[in-house]
Amino acid sequence: MSIASPAQAWPEEVIARYLTVAGATVDITAPVASGRYQRAVAACTGCTTTRDYEWATYRWGQDSRTWVEFRDATTARLDAEKDARGWAQEHAEHCRALPMPPAPAPVPVPAPVPDPGEDCRCVWRGGICVETCPGHTTDAWMSRLLARLNGRAGR
Template identity: 40%
Template sequence: MTTTQTPTAWPENVIARYFTLAGPSVPGATVDLTHEDMSDTAKATRATCNCCQESGQFEWADQYPRHCRPGYVDYQNQRKGDYNARSWAQSHAETCRALPAPSPAEPEPKRRFWLPGQRTA
């Protein structure tokens, strides 16, 4: 007998997802990678564990000034930041044993106490 799992939609801006040791049987046990804008020129790839909330941020930019030789510009592309974030996410997912926090339960409805002396027909 085979079981099929219905795929869940990834959150917005997630570019990659790694399962932690809990595996695909536990919903939310993933490490997600996203791109963030730090400023106009600086950008970053962030890897966030949805179980233990640990994260790594790997900055990259299309260009940035070279401080040891003024006037020159070094280039670091998105692939380098993504590679570092994927490496961190893979190594963290292989060792993270935390489980995601349970979703908050729906609050119980407010109960009214019935006292026999206050009953009206």
């Protein structure tokens, strides 16, 4: 498990980060978006709970056919971020979910060395024929080899 430390760089879009009691983080992002609705997102890396805090700077006009600006975008954004920070702080104080550990690296499986038969004089390295003997250049030989490698009888 990796626990976030203050020295670790935050992802670029994160504007605030809270450490939970179990070592996970609650990150707040406010993606830059165009349009009438925007949002701040608080997401826990332990229990994966998220909360969206949308803000709008426009609303339907009285005629219900047009959009009218009703508040300053900066004020609306700061209000949404404040609400997201409040939830993140409260959640971080109580969340005991551990952050998910990184996936282990896959263990490489060595290639099997095929057994082409007693009469083979090929040079094999790591399961690959690097020097073919003269009798193994025909399609018939290759068919026999593939049949043998696949567990079928053949010769």
